Amino acid sequence: MGKLTLNNVSMTYHTLHNETKTLEDINIKVDDGEFVVLVGPSGCGKSTLLSIIAGLITPTSGEIYLDDKILSYPCNKIGYMFQKDTLFEWRSIYKNITLGLEIRKEMTKENIEFANTLIEKYGLSSFKNYYPSQLSGGMRQRVALIRTLVLNPEILLLDEPFSALDYHTRLLVSDEIYKIIKAEGKTALMVTHDIAEAISLADRIIVLSSRPAKIKKEFNIKLSIEDRTPLTSRNAPEFKDYFNLIWKELDKYDK
Amino acid sequence: MINNTPSKEHLDYISRVKRRNTLITLTRILILIIFIAQWEITARLKIVDPFLVSQPSRIVNTFFKLMQEGHLLRHTYVTCIETIIGFISGTIIGTLIAIILWLSDFINKVLEPYLVVLNALPKIALGPILIFWVGNGQPAIIIIALTISLIVTIISVLTGFNDVDEDMIKLVKTFGANKYQVLRYVVLPHSLPTIISTLKINVGLSWVGVIVGEFLVAKEGLGFLIVFGGQVAQLDMVMLSIIILSIIAYIMYAIVSKIESIYIK
Numbered sequence: 001m002g003k004l005t006l007n008n009v010s011m012t013y014h015t016l017h018n019e020t021k022t023l024e025d026i027n028i029k030v031d032d033g034e035f036v037v038l039v040g041p042s043g044c045g046k047s048t049l050l051s052i053i054a055g056l057i058t059p060t061s062g063e064i065y066l067d068d069k070i071l072s073y074p075c076n077k078i079g080y081m082f083q084k085d086t087l088f089e090w091r092s093i094y095k096n097i098t099l100g101l102e103i104r105k106e107m108t109k110e111n112i113e114f115a116n117t118l119i120e121k122y123g124l125s126s127f128k129n130y131y132p133s134q135l136s137g138g139m140r141q142r143v144a145l146i147r148t149l150v151l152n153p154e155i156l157l158l159d160e161p162f163s164a165l166d167y168h169t170r171l172l173v174s175d176e177i178y179k180i181i182k183a184e185g186k187t188a189l190m191v192t193h194d195i196a197e198a199i200s201l202a203d204r205i206i207v208l209s210s211r212p213a214k215i216k217k218e219f220n221i222k223l224s225i226e227d228r229t230p231l232t233s234r235n236a237p238e239f240k241d242y243f244n245l246i247w248k249e250l251d252k253y254d255k
Numbered sequence: 256m257i258n259n260t261p262s263k264e265h266l267d268y269i270s271r272v273k274r275r276n277t278l279i280t281l282t283r284i285l286i287l288i289i290f291i292a293q294w295e296i297t298a299r300l301k302i303v304d305p306f307l308v309s310q311p312s313r314i315v316n317t318f319f320k321l322m323q324e325g326h327l328l329r330h331t332y333v334t335c336i337e338t339i340i341g342f343i344s345g346t347i348i349g350t351l352i353a354i355i356l357w358l359s360d361f362i363n364k365v366l367e368p369y370l371v372v373l374n375a376l377p378k379i380a381l382g383p384i385l386i387f388w389v390g391n392g393q394p395a396i397i398i399i400a401l402t403i404s405l406i407v408t409i410i411s412v413l414t415g416f417n418d419v420d421e422d423m424i425k426l427v428k429t430f431g432a433n434k435y436q437v438l439r440y441v442v443l444p445h446s447l448p449t450i451i452s453t454l455k456i457n458v459g460l461s462w463v464g465v466i467v468g469e470f471l472v473a474k475e476g477l478g479f480l481i482v483f484g485g486q487v488a489q490l491d492m493v494m495l496s497i498i499i500l501s502i503i504a505y506i507m508y509a510i511v512s513k514i515e516s517i518y519i520k
């Protein structure tokens with residue numbers, strides 16, 4: 001069985017004026033260590049789905065399992081990364097990274113040591129006492145990832161984590177973050193609008209329909225390339241085929 | 256960033272800016288001197304009536320006379336203390352109420368229209384009622400000062416609270432933060448600049464409250480001196496009090512601005 005399992009998850013938002021059916025019977029299974037990418041039209045409910053998995057909102061129906069056990073919240077095995085890096089401007093980089101530990105009251109010696117290891121390993125040592133405004137966009141996103149990893153989550157949810165960066169930085173940062181996630185052996189579920197980015201990162205791509213989101217199609221991404229990284233993936237011969245397939249799938253929105 | 260050897264143009268630029276700034280300062284001082292001088296001269300030549308508009312030399316004399324009698328410092332001290340208590344308590348109590356409203360959306364919604372009405376109401380109008388309630392004395396003055404700044408504080412601090420990026424709150428929630436932790440780690444630090452700038456506004460409001468309060472009830476303070484001076488037709492005393500008032504109000508404002516610039520970079 002999978003690491004993370006969504007079983008018939010549905011979500012309807014209610015307001016006084018109307019109700020918005022956003023997710024309809026979503027069934028997803030993500031294996032341990034797998035990198036799954038969700039793509040779908042704007043406003044179809046991708047962020048909603050991640051928020052449900054993170055426990056920020058309760059689905060109207062359906063269950064979520066982690067390691068085959070029903071997930072109960074608050075759950076400290078799930079980390080969430082947003083489109084904006086949401087670093088706290090009034091805290092130093094180091095204090096940003098240990099924020100989660102502080103809130104969970106887990107500032108133990110081992111955890112602080114672990115935080116320092118990650119800081120060192122991923123090249124942030126010399127920036128520890130800087131403030132977020134002194135860092136570049138790509139660097140900030142790296143800090144945001146380390147901040148999540150410090151809590152040692154088993155699953156990472158990433159909601160368009162690179163979309164605020166310019167194209168060049170975006171390629172570099174996605175490569176970097178992919179490598180970190182793989183090196184730390186995390187399972188990842190990511191949302192993106194960028195098909196090429198999806199293919200370059202994903203083990204599997206799930207295409208969602210427009211609202212209410214249903215699973216439309218899944219693609220297992222198999223690239224005949226050695227030492228796959230997001231940057232090298234783009235050179236794989238299969239890359240453009242996947243691109244066209246997914247493009248067509250997304251293009252069929254309203255039919 | 257800065258070159259070790261600044262270029263000629265840069266040096267020129269710096270000296271031009273400096274010259275301009277010196278000119279501005281000199282002009283300011285000059286205006287003040289001219290104003291005081293013409294006041295003194297026109298009063299001496301009886302072009303204006305010194306009984307009605309006073310006269311710089313008489314103000315200075317009154318200053319030394321009152322200083323000798325030893326009351327002036329006391330009056331100034333009383334007014335300052337009332338003002339400081341007024342704006343600090345206004346800011347603290349206002350922030351606390353804003354926190355309560357932030358914590359309970361229900362209370363917030365219920366009180367919303369009342370806040371709007373109270374905000375629109377000129378608080379000075381409550382003066383006589385407050386005096387009736389808390390008595391004819393210093394507490395009444397402080398409460399008038401506090402009432403003036405309280406509602407504005409609640410409203411602007413609460414606006415600051417609601418201004419926090421939703422994603423930041425979501426983030427700490429995924430860390431397992433409860434509502435108090437959201438407040439402590441996100442909302443309060445994020446709103447600190449708002450709270451401090453509210454403090455700055457409250458300094459001004461508190462002065463208004465204290466002076467009006469002293470007009471109404473006081474036996475001491477600069478506001479009392481102003482009213483008393485008016486009643487005994489001592490315009491020198493009134494003018495002196497007003498001048499002291501503006502200098503001290505400016506100093507207090509400058510101190511709070513300094514605090515602000517330390518916290519808000």
Ligand SMILES: Nc1ncnc2c1ncn2[C@@H]1O[C@H](COP(=O)(O)OP(=O)(O)OP(=O)(O)O)[C@@H](O)[C@H]1O
Pocket residue numbers: 013014015020022041042043044045046047048049211
């Ligand atoms: N709190 C809410 N109350 C009511 N409706 C909501 C709420 N949050 C989201 N929605 C609606 O649900 C739908 C899905 O929103 P969601 O943000 O999950 O989409 P998305 O796929 O992430 O969009 P995007 O591609 O723009 O990021 C949207 O139509 C949105 O208007």
Ligand SMILES: [Mg+2]
Pocket residue numbers: 046047048159
């Ligand atoms: Mg979204």
